[in-house]
Amino acid sequence: MKDGMTIGDAAKASGVNAKLIRYYESIGLIPEAVRTASGYRVYSATDVNILRFVKRGRTLGFGIERIQKLVGLWNDRSRCSSEVKRIALQHIEELEAKITELQAMRDTLHDLADACHGDERPECPILKDLAS
Amino acid sequence: MKDGMTIGDAAKASGVNAKLIRYYESIGLIPEAVRTASGYRVYSATDVNILRFVKRGRTLGFGIERIQKLVGLWNDRSRCSSEVKRIALQHIEELEAKITELQAMRDTLHDLADACHGDERPECPILKDLAS
DNA sequence: CCTTGACCTTCCAATCGTTGGAAGCCCCAT
DNA sequence: ATGGGGCTTCCAACGATTGGAAGGTCAAGG
Structure with a gap:
């Protein structure tokens, strides 16, 4: 070779x-x-x-x-560049959707973690939310 | 039953x-x-x-x-609420990391799509980047 | 009573992309 | 020729979910 x-x-x-x-x-x-x-x-x-x-x-x-x-x-x-661009734009849309979804998770958890004392006591808003 | x-x-x-x-x-x-x-x-x-x-x-x-x-x-x-909070905070961190990663993808693609005419011509910055 | 249809059971496979291992062959250097 | 490292193929696992096939069970209606 x-x-x-x-x-x-x-x-x-x-x-x-x-x-x-x-x-x-x-x-x-x-x-x-x-x-x-x-x-x-x-x-x-x-x-x-x-x-x-x-x-x-x-x-x-x-x-x-x-x-x-x-x-x-x-x-x-x-090929037309428009065809490539169309694929890219669609992918961007999907990325946006995923980002939004993850941000919603993060924001919710952030609020819950803020409300949680995080000390030795058993009282816990995070678990309370999960059990709701 | x-x-x-x-x-x-x-x-x-x-x-x-x-x-x-x-x-x-x-x-x-x-x-x-x-x-x-x-x-x-x-x-x-x-x-x-x-x-x-x-x-x-x-x-x-x-x-x-x-x-x-x-x-x-x-x-x-x-249980201590701190233990729950620790898990939540770690998960938040991982969510942040994933969000940042996806945002970087989106931003890069966004720039490339902006630079792409998206018409009938074959010239395409998106493919040019992928091939780099 | 018997059939029908909706539900339940288990087992097996596919998804998506990647990584790992096992068993065996090939090539190069000592 | 012996070793070691790279190559080959095949098979399986990851995480979470979904789908299908083959067969048993339950309740309602003729």
Whole structure:
């Protein structure tokens, strides 16, 4: 193999765990890797770029399925940017919803914790709320 | 059975799905239900209270394990409220961390979406970032 | 009494993304 | 050739929930 690296090297180069790379391949997120005669997967610089793309997408909270779509758009030179933007905006909406939900949890708990003396006495507004 | 209800009734009364009630029993979060001669689970008003406690805890984002601890403290009349408060504060911290993480994702994506024309042209800062 | 339909039972599987282990093969260096 | 580290595949677990299949039970109505 002249230009290829092993899965371990690709993992180091992309920041994606070797196990995860195999998983991504198994679910069809990335194409099946070329193999050496003995069965080792071989990766090129292009493959590493795809892996980095995937990793960045995960960091931004995109689900695998959505990343798959983005990879497709990435490889389609004639795609409209509007299509990508639509996916991003939808993801932003979902992030907002999750954030709002978590903030509501935090605020409620914050109020309860404020009302709780937090001393050696058994009286506890937090448990009182949970039992309500 | 004089005072008992079926799992379906307990589900309606507590808001916890019957399947989930069985699951909670299987992992030991709630005690094993009494059974009728034919094997049906029987629930009391007290059981429903526990289920509501669990559901409220889940709504506030507590994990099962932590809820288990809270149920234990709830049943311990001599517990310190400080112990409950400590759990709540730790959970608040974790919620904050998750919120911050999601906000960072949202902010980054927001900037990228702003920079993206979102028209029929292929030029797209979002994909450019992902590929970086 | 018998059927019907709604409920209950258990067991098994899928979700989502990732990580871990076991068993076995491959490659390189000593 | 012996060791050790990386590679392979397969299987399982995480957390919480949901779904389905196959079969038993209960209550109501014909």
